[in-house]
Amino acid sequence: MSETTTQTYRVGVTDDDDVILHWAAITDTGHRRDNNQDAYLAEFPLFVVADGMGGHAGGEIASQSTIARLQEIVDGGTVATATIEKALELAVADIASHPDTTDEGTGTTLTGVFFDAAMDEPRWVSLNIGDSRVYLLRDERLVQVTTDHSVVQELISSGRLSPEEADGHPYSNVITRAVGASELTPPDYLGIEVLDGDRFVICSDGLTKELTDYGIQHFLREESDPAKAVDAMLAAALENGGRDNVTLIIVKVERTGGAVSADDAETAKISTIDESSSTPE
Template identity: 65%
Template sequence: MPEPTTQSRIVDAPSGAIELRWAAATDTGRRRDSNQDAVLAEYPLFIVADGMGGHIGGEIASASAVDRLRAVAERGVVTPEDIEEALERAVGDIADHPETTDDGTGTTVTGVYLDIVDGEPQWITLNIGDSRVYLLRDEAIAQVTTDHSVVQELVAAGRLSPEEAEQHPYGNVITRAVGPSDGVTPDYVRLDVVDGDRFVICSDGLTKELTDYGILHFLLENADPAAAVTAMMHAALENGGRDNVTIIVLDAHFAASASDAPEAAGPGESSPVAD
């Protein structure tokens, strides 16, 4: 796995400037022959996609979704309508590809973006499937997204405990995905931006190997996003690496205005750019 590097950006908002710092990495893992995960970490959109549907189909599905969403990120402003239009196009890409004939071909799409609403910055998380977004605040971690999976439905119905769900034989069966025969409307959650917010966006290759408490431990032990990503990745691989593993760590801190930011970034970081 190439060592991740921390990137940064100062975003000006009417209520004050925000410094974003992030890092991302993806790894095939110890037991898979190919990596069907794809990752997008380009301001203002941070996405993990976990493909399914066979060796080639899963790669095509996740890459199609990320490619379409990258075009959205490049505009610099993201809306739910942009997300859904991009995913509709990804569905067409997947359906039209000659190597994705299996109805089971598809991908999760999970992530977060920064939105400026009436001058106040807000996070928008989005989710289709069972990749996850976690938020660390005040040294406590919470899962923001809700899995679209058979075991999550059983947990919600009170028929399965969270502990039983971790070992359930249907643990890999998801109930919503971006694919040729599935809907493409994500679940959204809107959150205020709080100084010190820290997100983890990850495929289930991480959560199969690390508990929420394990993720919390590595976040508290590693202030730098790249160091946190590296520590979690190494732990996931050491714990078995049974699936592809993809991780983004995204931090936010209130900062000086972009016009006051230093011209040169530190080692391994991109130069801050005003929004």
């Protein structure tokens, strides 16, 4: 099994309020792929997953080029929506000019969160292009924060397809936005309050192909430690087939004081799990 990376980071908000972040990340080729076209970056304040696509080495080029450009803005200490979009523009140019990019379909998804301390009250900002996902476990309920940019999601949103029909749909792998397209569309963003006890799961679809949302929620509840949780989810995804590369990051939030209460939080709940309707898988 691939090696899990872990880290803890403390952010001072006020004299009596710190945010302590614990995170773990892992990526695995899976059972059916010859190479790993996923890449990730888990370094404060940015936590993102990129799932590459394209023939030959195209997917690896796209995901790694994107992560490399984002690493530059982390190293420069200027992670914000404007710098992220500039980095993505540079990544698109890198992908297009790479000598091994031969497939016009070369590109990558990108999803994740970054910690934004530029305002008086810190917040998370999620970002998304494609069908990799960010989930949030808050008050023991799992929420899908991001909305997939995919043909299937468009059909669901228009009422022409039910969520239950989506998994087996012939266009289930067709995405409508990617980094690497000739004209970059900026990510979708969502601001999220920083609450004590929150846990984020950032993952490629190699995880969600093998684990339902209920399964993800189950492992988060079973394992409060991010490292143990990522290991358990990866093991389950591989046991369930491992049909694709699998990459995931879990970020756990502790806040020592001055936190917004869960009752006051206004995070958009795009797809909340109804626990009474199913059991974990």
